[in-house]
Amino acid sequence: MAVFWLATRAPSGSSLAANPTPDPSDTGWGKASASPSPTPSPSRPTPETTPKPTGKGTDKSPRPEATPAKKPRIETRTTPPPADPPAAVSRSPQLTAKEAYGIHGRYQRGLSVAQARKDQAAMAKLEHGLALEMTRAAFKTAEMQKTSLATGIWPNPQVWIPRHVEGAADWFVAVSHEPGVARIVDVMSSAPGGWRLVASAADTRATPARFPKIATDGEGYATSLPESATGLIATPRQIARAHLASLENAEIDPRFDDGPWTSEATLFWQQERVRLEQADWRLTLSYRLEGPVRALRTSDGGALVWYGARSTELREAVREGAKVKLKGSAAVRTRNKAFARSVSATYGRMYVTHVPPAGSNEPARVLGEWSDVLESHGD
Incomplete structure (x- = not known):
């Protein structure tokens, strides 16, 4: 979520600050005339037993409900490891577990x-599509803020590899969990130039939500499902669109379980809209699906679904008076300015969601998100 500061003007011309309101992005409200040092959204929480970031980094561990602006990256050293050349596409029609671990x-x-x-x-040799755009945007934000980025490796990943499908790109999933820090779910896909990360999501809560078991065959391979797969409470693509629609409309969808990326996010937007209206501003939200929807069969007959989106938050003044000031990474992009007429922020977002099988009474559960501000503007 974007975070911003709002000041309303009282009849006497003095500033009246709204009360602080917590939300999934660790936001706050204050006077637009205030000049707090913008702090990027929490990105790479570090366990107490590992070294602190080098350089000027100001990263901190988010509150349990916080949404990571970039998937957390655990620090295991103060100097980066030597780079390896990108892996070539496997010559075998079926990727092996050894190859997958090496690629990741x-x-x-x-x-x-x-x-x-x-x-x-x-990064062009490491990531692709929206994932590449998001990471490059994070680099730009860090450069503008003159902060360093934490480095390191997530330990003990586990991989799940779908069977090779003729005519389709091979892909696999790597899941890493550092207790008390985060669970990271990466999706790697083959490309003409090598393997690239194409999706990721993180759950940084102290106790991550239960992660479903991925179904495997006798040889240990997972089963990929098409976007239109049936046998679920909704197809993977329908679930992705429904989730994004609930965020765009700020309406709770009963098909989804409560959580930071569903009910809490919609409640935040509802409250945000009310506060803006009270200050004679209006809020327009847009969440658009971007890229393919990938899915793997789970042992309960359901599916794990990965999808990405591009979201835009537009705030416009209905009449002259209050000013809006962004916070976090979006504020860095607007150089911490306050705006009297309009301000917008566009984010890249990625999610992983468990979809129950058809006939189940359980709701779909969003299990993690990765988000980064791509751009922000105002006048």
């Missing part, structure tokens, strides 16, 4: 080096 390990090491150097060009 090389990705993590390459990312750690790229983060330490804020190397925009290097």
Whole structure:
């Protein structure tokens, strides 16, 4: 979520600040005339037993309900590891577990080096699509704020590899869980130039939500499902669209369980809209599905679904008076200015959601998110 500061003007011309309101993005309200040092949204929480970030980083552990602006990256060293060349596409029609672990390990090491150097060009060999755009945007924000990015490797990942499908790109999932820090779910996909990260999501709560068991066959391979797969409470694509629609409309969808990326997010937007209206501003939200929807069969007959989106939050003044000031990464992009007429922020967002099988009484559960501000503007 974007965070912003709002000041309303009292009849006498003095500033009247609204009360602080917590939300899934660790937001607050205050006077637009105030000049707090903008702090980027919490991004890479660090366990107490690991070294602190080098350089000027100001990262901190988010509150349990916080939404990570970038998937957390655990720190295991103060200097980045040597980079490995990107892995080539497997010559075998069926990716092996050994190959998958090697591909993901090389990705993590390459990312750690790229983060330490804020190397925009290097990311093109590591990530693709919206994921690449989000990471490059995070690098730009850090450069503007003159902060360093934490580096390191997530320990002990587990991989699940779908069977090869003729004519389709191979892909696999890597899940890492550092107790008390975060659970990270990465999706790697083959491409003409090598393997790339195409999706990711994190749950940084002290106790992450229960993660479903991925179904495997006798040889340990998972089963990929198409966007239109039936046998679920809704197809993977329908679930993705329904989730984004609930956020865009700020309306709770009963098909989804309560949580920071469903009910809490919609409640935040409802409250945000009311406060803006009281200050003679209006809020317009847009959440658009971007990229493919990927899914794996789970042992309960349901599916794990990965999807990305591009969201835009537009705030416009109905009449002259109050000013709005963004906070967090969006504030860095607008150089911490307050705006009298309009201000917008666009984010890249990625989610992983468990969809129950058809006939189940259980709701769909959103199990993690990765978000980064792509751009913000105002006048």
